[in-house]
Amino acid sequence: MAFSNDEVLAGLAELITDETGISADEVAPEKSFTDDLDIDSISMMTIVVNAEEKFGVTIPDDEVKNLKTVGDAVTFITSNQA
């Protein structure tokens, strides 16, 4: 089953809150993981692995570097769903 953009955004916000304690309200597509949300590389990888499981996608290590904003991640996940 495919997830919509809104569903992926909400799901990601939940994963980000679990890992970092950042309020889900702060998670918006234009937010940068590092500059706005202050998520370090280790937390980012934890979120990525949990997102893979949650949304049934594969996010290769090389791709993680390209996911600068929450919106980048939402786009990658929705366009790579099985």
Added chain:
Amino acid sequence: MTRMLIQATGPAHTRIYAYGAARGEVSVPNDDLIGPIDSSDEWIRQRTGIITRTRALPETTAIELATDAAAEAIAKSGIDPQQIDAVIVATVSNPKQTPSVSAIVADRVGANPAAAFDLNAACAGFAYGVAQADALIRAGAAHYVVVVGAEKLSDIVDPTDRSISFLLGDGAGAVVIGPSDTPGIGPTVWGSDGSKAEAVGMNGTLTQFRDGEVPWPTLRQEGPTVFRWAVWEMVKVARQALEAAGVEASDLAAFVPHQANMRIIDEFAKQLKLPDTVVIGRDIETTGNTSAASIPLATHRLLEEHPELSGGLALQIGFGAGLVFGAQVVVLP
């Protein structure tokens, strides 16, 4: 008629008799390292859990650290050094390729003429060494084996590197392994993945350095890549080691993963769903990451701080440059 060869056989079981430890003489707090990496004490603590790491004086070598650790393990084991017939030293940081560290250590601890060889399996080196010792004894190739993990990583760090250098410390941990009436070392689950050789390791060769093509080679890592592998792939290996040993996480007294990074240790424990009763090795906080030495150093400390762990089961798992990994369940002495 051709004579039938005699082939060696050994005892059915082995166990660890005792641990020994030697750490670098100097305690190096985060504040001493933050300048060249434009960082802060808080940044290092938050990302690694390290408050301070032990580093050796310039004149101290990995051979000396290894000798001290081995001597303590032998003394505590009650085994006459002359009965030790193999010495294995896991190390990646001795700046002299040959002769081996192990032959010199064997001589210095009174085990000459024991068989001696060094083993290069980076942060999995100690688990590899325990696997070797167990197999050598049960095959009848040795009776008592000393296994040492020894590193002087401060010789191969770059003060300006933000990927791994600030994590690293110096030290050596050792065990004596010998025959046992009951099983004391579970099956080793080990392996490698050379397709990820570039994820962690030296950033140049000695010949490139000789030819002026690169500065003094130092360690580097792709932190996020290593983190993902070290937690989610290694959790599978840890579960296999438990299953192979016929035990459950709830049977463990202690969990001693390679002391790579506190964040890895915490996430690892979470993924393994360890009950609160399992004591977790967290020596990295004050020792840093000492590669092959980290597991025996952490276990040595656990046994000093929690003597009640003696006789309990410990799951140990090493993972690092290669990539390589090794895990087994052992009975603590």
